[in-house]
Amino acid sequence: MSKNPLKLFNSLNRQLEEFVPIHPGEARVYTCGPTVYNYQHIGNMRAYIFADTLGRTLSQRGLDLTHVINITDVGHLTSDADAGDDKMEKAAAAQGKSAWDIARYYQEVFETDLDRLNVRKPAHPRATDYVESMIEWGKQMQEKHCYELESGLYFDVSTVPEYGRLARAVTEEGEGRIASVDGKRNAQDFAIWRKTPPGETRQMEWDSPWGKGAPGWHLECSVMSAELLGHPFDIHTGGIDHREIHHPNEIAQNQAHNCSSDSAARIWMHNNFLIDRSKGELGKMSKSSGEFLVLQTLVDRGYHPLAYRMMCLQAHYRSELEFSWEGLDAALTRLKRMVMVAERLADAPSMPVAEHPKFAAPLAKFEEAVADDLNTPLGLTALEDALGVKKVDAGIKRAVVEHMDAVFGLGLFDLTREDLRIRPKTAEITEVEIETALTRRKAARGEKDFATSDTIRDDLSAKGVEVMDGDPLGWEWKLA
């Protein structure tokens, strides 16, 4: 479809590379999924919105996409250093539930949130369904690459070529960050299998050649990507934190198991973080710090989930994105404006994108932007250019907008203005604020600026105020 070759930034080489599928006509993508011991915060959801935008781009290019987002329901410790508790078991103890119930519950919430963000449904395999294969990998790697300690089976990172090439900074910084388990040969060695300590029973444990226990966290992604996508596969994605430890460890396992120096994924892509400066020094959203925003918090405050998707698309995935309520407000307004135009095209017949001189420039800008390492901020302006084209057949316009939105995933033709008018749980506004807003609205209407006038009405509505135009009694508004 697109004439522009797709260029993607490969973290492995730190450069843009043209995407060429390994299997012609297909694209196979693996995305590290959530550890389901808690809700996913909106920073986590940025990682999946990015992966979905990538998947949509590949599909639009006519490739048959297989996309896997795994569910980590075992093995992720509270520290990256193979120390601390298992996050699942800890959450289970705190909530008085079984680890299995905790996992199922948070997986369901996660999947609901993906739906609300228009993330197309990828496969969601669970780590606990692959433990047998993980044990097989351990057995196969053991002789040449692993050693046993009292606490488990460990991977010796000095046995594979160029360990940590992906991270680049492992030696200095990494060593400081990874506190060692006693007896580790190298600071970065990591657990393949964690034995249940003598006298203890874990809720999630399996028999293995190294005793009862549970797999190390990194193993599942190597095993599941091999089984579900085959090695090598096209693209591996995750948040930028995974570039430092989790993905180098996955690569080491892949090299060891496959007896190859190849990393097993051709392109490694990493989204940057959503940060929240109101939450302390680095402002990085993290679940373990206990305080974080989830999608439902945004909805409770009157924001449609797709306003958050818009907010993410407005930044390049490799840039940090700073969360603010003002920023989310602006994203919602932008979405509202797009939906208002789309509503006028709703009855036009859907047709394939046709060549039309008035859309040549917006379409070219869109294709170039997306092909340039998914430049969605620029792509969105092409969508606005297309929405703004005047005196043109509505069917053609609808086709162009649908074509672009197939990548952005905003669902412009499924949304109504009503959908975007969510009443916050705790609507609060003073009379003076209402009157001031209505005065501004009257002025906007006087100037025939109906977009602004609608936005003001929607904002009031979101605050629980119903504006009553033409009310015979002259009541201009009431609290809904």
Ligand code: AMP
């Ligand atoms: P976790 O459940 O902690 O394994 O994280 C799930 C995904 O979210 C991983 O790909 C992380 O790299 C990513 N992630 C974690 N925090 C953030 C953040 N603040 N912004 C963007 N992505 C994040």
Ligand code: ZN
């Ligand atoms: Zn992973």
